[in-house]
Amino acid sequence: MKVSSKLAGLGVIACVMAQPALAADKIKIGVIVTLSGPAAALGGQVRDGFNLAIKDLGGKMGGREVEVVVADDELKPDAAITKVKGLLERDKVDFVVGPIFSNMLQAIHRPVTENKTFLISPNAGPSSYAGKECSPFFYVTSYQNDQVHAILGKVAQDRGYKRMYLLVPNYQAGRDSVAGFKLDYKGEIVEESYVPLNTLDFQPELSKISSQKPDAVFTFMPGGMGVNLVKQFKQAGLADTIPVLSAFTVDESTLPAQQDAAVGMFGGADWAPNLDNPQSKKFVAGYEAAYNSVPGTYAMQAYDAALLIDSAVKAVGGDLANKDAVAGALKKADFTSLRGGFKFNTNGYPIQDFYLTKVAKRPDGKFQTEIVQKVFESYGDRYAKDCVAK
Template structure:
């Protein structure tokens, strides 16, 4: 997909216009995202956010024309590996950007870093990639998986909830989610329930919750899973009795389907559309105008990934051959993140702020997360100390 476009839009308005075009081959970026199935909306937001940034730079990053090759990993690690190998061996991409899900992120790491290609995650942040399996070729513009969930663990602890029910899908990110929650919550876990990935019927879990009567539930249930869980939770009459704490379960990717069923529910995030920063306000306005949807963190992280690549290439004069120089430029993160505070830790993951957010209905009838309070300031993930292959 060739995104060479002449207008500069938001990037020009924010003083982000690319440097003069260089007489070089097109920069090739492989965008690996889940674009089919119940969780496709997550990948669509990331794709749209990245492509919007490239459009804003006039189809260039760091002064080079960009060819963005979008592939659907189908939420299947083996499919993702095959497609990533094609991006590297056939298409000769300079960067692989994505994916959404952590089981895919772990599977594709080896072929990417073995080829000494830079790998930028715009969502998935599994604990092993942040710790013992970190790589100098890996950077994330999102977070380590545990961190958003840690927000809710601290909130539950601070609010004095004595008993909490935990619910997550049975894969790496689900395990990281519950581990993150428990890092700060010291009360009683009445149940720790894992369901198969892409579960859509939660009646048995809701019956348990109703009978156990916890002070709150905490869940990580992204995409279509979250849509169904929230609707079924509200329909079962639990939303008014048992506080619903989550991350990635009620956000801008799921709210168009959940709507009123999600109002008042809480999430943990490093960002929200109403974050009061000029660059964020401009991004949200432009994204809504382009796609008629409220952007979520998936779109924001992808937009930031394009800003990161642009900033690094400006520093290297558009060159990608010197891997050490490109790595140093990426590590510097010399761009204005849409979320504000942003710098990389030794493991390639951001050091950033985190918030408790709450679901609200806007005056225009659309739904969004809104910042309730800051919970962590300049927060480093718990696994960075295990990383020895530093960036």
């Protein structure tokens, strides 16, 4: 009995001694985004926006130091799976932030969530996880893919465009973009062109646009695809006669390469650098000072992802062992978003405002998107009603 009592006492002492060590452990966050190839600029904005937030938080969340591990998914599903397993098994991260593209998200979603690790998407928001496949381990700080494109469909309808040409990449987000555009647009669609992901030559599609003479073009072409499309659209002489309504085709990740060719083109977004609130102005100034470039929605949503994680860590007192408590804290989204109003729907996707934007050249010679009008207010996605996991 005496020996057992001593062992029990030693066990208590060991537990007490272990607690400070646990509290001193770093919070590890894996950021997995595309950092190579034509879409590298998008991943760079996410990485930089997230790192800026960590810096502004003093390198800590809930009193615990933060370590960020960055991985390049190479825009290849197999590589994404390998990289994310490394983050989970080797680095033992507490949260995974990423990716950019929906097909990459579809590759890593199951490995992360089945590991009961929290996955925070700062960009990709496919319909596939917004309804019946929602998960308490998955949260989105951007939007559900359809929503951004629905902005352009409503604008096209409201402006009386009778005939539209749709041009998108052939993958999940491209199909979501068409579905989103069609939600409010009731006119004639003269053609839907689906091109392979990473297409850089759009001459066949531009010839069709020239011959069919639609009232406007709707396109979703992120990264290098958007850079080439805009330049080729301008070179083909179409920019002066056919309006372009786009999502992610002309934004702060592509404008440094597109420059004057993109001025006047419209986009849809949940934020723009000229949004008039104190936290957004501070963020834009800080980002430009740190990286000498204008932040886009990718950077903003990544910054908010860090603030979201910070709010949850604080709410649970830095103890991430109770997954239910962390999930509950994430759902509350108790932070001040750079975009202003922000809360989660039942499926972990945001309810927020959306805007029509237009590309402008600033007095300092840099290019940015600017808000033209608010199109949707406190807009939740249409799939949340099917989510039962939360």
